[in-house]
């Protein structure tokens with residue numbers, strides 16, 4: 130067997146798909162932990178969130194991890210695209226009558242579509258927050274909650290986020306909330322197949338671990354997107370009231 | 371029972387095919403699906419028309435030859451049955467039934483419902499065997515201790531009849547379930563152990579070469595497989611292949 134098998138073989142593609150996918154699941158947990166801090170409002174919450182945002186954009190270890198994340202997303206998307214094209218070629222003539230719902234879930238058959246939705250979400254999401262934080266003019270926080278002047282002013286991502294989901298500041302706030310929630314539903318479906326699929330591809334699923342993997346996958350695909358989705362709804366509601 | 375059949379007719383490998391409609395009447399619910407096709411063919415021959423070509427051999431669910439995609443499912447609506455073991459009582463009187471061949475680039479159509487599944491043979495030839503030394507002092511297989519669980523799992527994997535329903539039903543036309551069953555039945559036994567790495571590498575390489583698609587773990591194959599071959603075999607093959615990358619020297 131040639132040494133390139135680990136890159137070229139159909140199985141190798143599965144390994145990479147599963148590996149990057151599961152890595153991105155871990156990333157989601159980290160991201161969620163950050164977002165949940167948005168439930169803390171007031172100056173304290175604002176300060177803590179901005180401190181956290183600073184840590185996430187400047188800490189060298191986090192930097193490395195973020196590059197691994199970008200690469201994983203790209204790799205996952207490109208590998209997925211190659212798989213989709215190849216798989217379409219493996220059946221040039223479609224069935225006149227097909228009933229796939231009899232034997233597989235909708236999500237498992239539409240990972241490419243769901244993935245495309247997610248990619249579009251990631252791009253807009255990064256333009257809305259990540260790019261602002263990195264490249265454009267942002268408001269600053271100059272004092273900590275006790276009123277002590279900070280040596281180095283903090284980039285105020287908290288305000289950017291609050292304004293983004295505030296109809297008084299952003300005419301598209303409601304649309305943003307809706308699109309965000311829709312994207313979280315898409316990610317939920319993507320994870321409902323992807324989580325356990327990653328483990329299957331890497332060969333972890335067997336009699337002993339199958340049920341625990343399937344169960345964790347179901348829980349993960351419901352709880353994580355739900356928590357993500359509640360945040361913009363909450364921010365919108367508290368600012369309208 | 372009276373039925374309307376819509377069947378894929380294709381005169382030869384390169385001919386253009388199409389779905390044709392045939393009415394059949396007086397079908398007994400106790401007939402097997404293939405017997406119902408026999409009735410149709412008898413009628414076609416009487417009318418001086420070309421009978422529908424289809425694969426079959428044992429007609430008792432063990433050879434894997436019969437292959438029909440019936441009403442959108444491989445081997446029809448039943449679970450754990452081949453087309454020859456499917457009975458007309460699974461359908462209702464007056465129903466329209468769609469019958470198509472397995473569709474996959476790796477299974478080219480020969481005629482009508484008959485496909486060339488030689489790709490499976492070539493995957494087996496690539497490594498799905500145990501090289502036995504015929505020096506005359508071959509050890510009795512029963513002399514080797516084998517854990518019961520492994521023996522059972524190997525046996526389950528070995529019940530794959532190579533019908534190709536897994537490929538036909540997979541949205542990616544992937545042959546992973548078949549190949550993994552053939553890898554597993556030997557990898558689980560001490561007799562298969564010495565060649566395990568080489569076997570999985572060669573069989574996977576052949577599978578890719580034949581133009582089957584890539585598995586995306588939809589699990590449709592496991593549901594439609596007449597022998598209930600488990601997805602666990604695919605996970606095992608993934609493990610075996612990964613292990614082989616590190617342990618084999620070639």
Ligand code: SF4
Pocket residue numbers: 529530531532533534535536537547548551594595596597598599
């Ligand atoms: S794995 Fe099942 S569906 Fe596939 S060839 Fe074997 S018996 Fe047929």
Ligand code: FES
Pocket residue numbers: 425426427428429430431432433434435436452453454455
């Ligand atoms: S004809 Fe042998 S399995 Fe159906």
